[in-house]
Amino acid sequence: MPSHEQQTQADRLARLALNHAVEPADQHLGRLLEAHGPRRVLAAIRAGQLPDLDADPARRDRLADRCAGLRLRLEPGRVEAGLAAAEAVGARFVTPLDRDWPARLDDLGPQRPIGLWVAGNWCAETTARGDDAAHPQPLSIVGARACSGYGSHVAGLLGADLASAGACVVSGAAIGIDAAAHRGALAVGGSTIAVLACGIDRVYPRVHESLLRAIAQRGAVLSELPPGAAPTRFRFLHRNRLIAALGVGTVVVEAARRSGSLLTARLAGELGRAVMAVPGPVTSEQSVGAHELIRDGAILVATAAQVQEACANLADAPPTPARPSRARAADTSDEPPAVGRARTRARPGRAASAEPADPVEELVLEALFGAQTGTAKTSAGADVVALARATGLGPDAVFAALGRLAACGRVAKSGGGWVSVRGH
Amino acid sequence: MPSHEQQTQADRLARLALNHAVEPADQHLGRLLEAHGPRRVLAAIRAGQLPDLDADPARRDRLADRCAGLRLRLEPGRVEAGLAAAEAVGARFVTPLDRDWPARLDDLGPQRPIGLWVAGNWCAETTARGDDAAHPQPLSIVGARACSGYGSHVAGLLGADLASAGACVVSGAAIGIDAAAHRGALAVGGSTIAVLACGIDRVYPRVHESLLRAIAQRGAVLSELPPGAAPTRFRFLHRNRLIAALGVGTVVVEAARRSGSLLTARLAGELGRAVMAVPGPVTSEQSVGAHELIRDGAILVATAAQVQEACANLADAPPTPARPSRARAADTSDEPPAVGRARTRARPGRAASAEPADPVEELVLEALFGAQTGTAKTSAGADVVALARATGLGPDAVFAALGRLAACGRVAKSGGGWVSVRGH
Known part of the structure; x- marks a missing residue:
């Protein structure tokens, strides 16, 4: 035995x-x-x-x-190649069995990552649950990519002030608010964590190569995706749940009406984290989402002290049995993967009219788009097996989704394979 | 009989x-x-x-x-002089016995005005309680005198949009947010009411002479003070309760930390009115008070539609027995006049350290200051009877307050009367 x-x-x-x-x-x-x-x-x-x-x-x-x-x-060989790619960038694989697994992610229940790829000073950063005063308290700052100068200024201030006060700033390393928050923390020699939506060996966005390097040196970079994985909208969506779960609270600094940051904030609320938003001029489109969030019950925060106060109040509050302790525990849908329909309302960068309701169809479309532009480019179109491999879905599910998408003219047969039709 | x-x-x-x-x-x-x-x-x-x-x-x-x-x-003769002065500016006296008494003021309970002086199209404006769709719904807009360009812009927009939507904009005719809100309503040919803190025959502030004339032509100007009454801080404070009571809701557009507008908003809440605030940049001192108000439970509003939605929701809500229907009904203090201590926290334009805790002392100081600079100027200082007349307090109360103020060096005897000592 x-x-x-x-x-x-x-x-x-x-x-x-x-x-x-x-x-x-x-x-x-x-x-x-x-x-x-x-x-x-x-x-x-x-x-x-x-x-x-x-x-x-x-x-x-x-x-x-x-x-x-x-x-x-x-x-065969895929795992070994992944480990080699991770090693080349100084990253390693951490699982829930390990001592430095961030216990907060367990709140995600069946959506908990299978494992995490981490680079940088991981060990010291996030193993604590925040109730341990010796470790920096992780706080998530999210917001618009297309932020205003005001938003960038405030995100930088918050990042710096929270880091100075001993917090660890968690964000997504995206252009805009994310970058300003990371930079604010780095500027005061503070701790910060970037959660990626692609393999940890990839640099995305490209322009943040030096920023990501600085984050890994001073704080940590992490991803649940295997090395080499490309960033896709689906992965950005689910990366957000890690940002929401890792922080004791999430602050939205500027978000337009349908910003993905609002999804992160809502998920943080479902996980029992503090949900906060920074107001801005009502004349600014970039603050519409933050204002809506406050109207929906998020705490208005204007300073780092108010952010910490909100998180402390949350910690002091008695547990509320009405709130599910595990995210989406009430979701009994068996459709993999689990992009709940309630969440699709706030998908980033989508016009309401073009929204496909079905997450499987969307995954297939995304894979088709990748096949037509990515490294696995085929002139003949992608076949069902390739699409199943790309999506992790079963071949039958892929085939059924292709049929539905063909019926509404979004995909077509081409040279024995499938291609997406204009507009996607 | x-x-x-x-x-x-x-x-x-x-x-x-x-x-x-x-x-x-x-x-x-x-x-x-x-x-x-x-x-x-x-x-x-x-x-x-x-x-x-x-x-x-x-x-x-x-x-x-x-x-x-x-x-x-x-x-003797004071009432007649008052009526003549009012007639000269086209104003008349309205009492709770009259058909065009604004019934909302009855919610003030024992602090209900004894009567109101009104000029302009009073009759059509505010007799309804807002549940009558034929009448414009009164909505109060208040805010900082020293507002920013952003605040002035938003107040003007809100005034115009609310007036366009059929509301009547109630404010205080002060420089800053008040004026912008009135002007916004006037600009779209809408209805607006100015509530003064001085006699209706006086023009205060002087620079608003043409604005006040326009308001009286298109809407109404009102005051509970007798003709000739000078504006004092005490009267501004209590004018605010009329603005809070007249509106079905009060919107704060820009308020610094200790702005008097916050007092108006808090009072509106005590009266069961909708309390709303417009957010702004967290980097702006002029929005600090509005943000605090939202953090304390006021509804964040960014548009006129959201203002009206908040008021409609309030009307739809079941009555809450926990909230006193009459303002300050729980206040059992017998000290006249009723400037409650809880309210003094938000007095406009005062530094915290210089705050006299006692409202009677403050009234006496204010009257002394008026005697030393106003029309009733005396080189010998004011005597107790003159101060009692100026304040409406009893001579004994005035004398006791002078004793306490003398003990802390704020007033002194001078030539048989009293004078205030430097700093006031």
Whole structure:
């Protein structure tokens, strides 16, 4: 019988393999992981027997299809290549079994990441749950990419003042508010964490190469995606849940009406974190979202002291049983991956009229777009297996989604494969 | 026995006389008025028998003193002079007995004005309680005198948009936010009401002569003070309660930390009105008060539509028994006049350190200052009777306050009278 350490080691390796196959926030897989552990789930996928892990016969057909999709992604050599790419940028893989796993992410329940890739001074930064005064309290600052000078100024001030007060500024390393918040923290020699929506070995956005390097030197950079993974809208969406979960509170500094930052803030609220927003001129489009958030109950904050006060008040408040302690625990949908419909309202950068309601269709469209422009470019269009591999969905689910998308003219057959039709 | 109409006429005349003697918001007199009616209260003052109207022996001594002070103000010919001055500017006296009395002021309870001087299109404007769709809904807009260009812009926009939507904009005709709100309403041919803190025959501030004329032509100008009354800080404070009570809601557009507008907003809340504030840049001192107000529970509003939505929601909400329907009903203090201590925190234009805690002392200081600079200038200092006449307080109360103020070096004897000492 294997020792406890051997079991831990095997679990870690299983999570590493699954990390390369499963897309973020896949709560169906997450539930199977909770119930059976990573080794059994991985073995079941490899053996094509994932359906056997679910007692509900109604879900078996769909699971068989998912299983086929995930198997396509368990390519030999992929894990080794990922580890090598991570090592080249000084990153390592951390799992919930490790001492430096950020326990706050456990609040995500079945949407908890399978593992995290981390670079920089990870250990010292975020292992504490914030109730430990010796560690910096993580605070998330998010906001518009297309921010105003005012927004950039205030994000920089907040980042600097919070870092000076001993907090660790968590953000997404994006252009705009994110960058200003990181820079504010760095400028005062403070601690800051960047959460990426792509592989940790990629530099995105390109213009933030030196910023990301500085963050890794002074704080930490992390991602739940395997090395090499490209940033996609789907991944940006789910990256936001990590920012929301890592902070004891989330501050929105400038957000337009349908900004993705509002989604992060709402998710932080669902996770029981403090939700805060910085007001601005009512004549500024960039503050409309922040004002709406305050009208919906977020705490108006004008200073770093008010941010810390809001988080302290939250910590002092008695637990509220009415609020679900695990995010989306009430979501009983079995459709993987779990982009809830309630969340699609606030997707970044989308016009309301062009919004596809179905998350599977959107993943397929995104993969098709990647196939037509990315490194896996094919002149003949992408076939169903390639799309299943790209999305982590099952071939049947991909085929059904292609049929629905073709019916409304968004995709078409081309040379034995599929292409997206103008507008996407 | 006199007819009902004769009684009404006599009551109206009694209120007219009392209006010239009693300072605004005198809730002790207000309670006696509620219990005994204006004719009995007036007769009791004239006969020096005001204490007989109060059953509580503990209050009798103080009432005897008040009675002496009020008698000093019931000078012969004063009412006639007041009526003539009002007529000269097209104003008339309206009492709670009249059909065009604004019923919302009744919510002020014992602090309800004894009567109002009105000029302009009064009748059509504010007799309705807002539940009557045929009448414009009064909405109060208040804010800083020293406002920013942003604040002035937003106040003008709100005034115009609310007036365009059929609301009547209520404000205080002050420089800054008030003027911008009035002008916004006038610019779209809308309705607006200015509530003054001086006699209706006076133009204050002087630079608003043409603005006040325009308001009287298109809307209405009103004051609870008798014609000729000078604007004092005490009167500005209590003018604010009329602005709070007249509107179905109060919007604060820019307010510094200790702005008097915050007082108006808080009072509006106590009266069960909608309390709203417009956010601004957190880098602007002029928005600090508005942001604090929102943090304390005021509704953030960015547009006229949101203002109207907040007022509509308030109207739809079930009555909350916890909220006192009459302002300051819980205040059992018998000290006239009723400048509650809780309110002094937000007095406009005062540094915290120089704040006199006692409202009677403040009234005496204000009257002394007026005596030293105003038309009633005396080289010998003001005597106790003159101060009692100027304040409406009793001579004993004035004398006691002078003693306390002398003890801390704020007033001194000079040539048989009293003068205030440097700094006031």
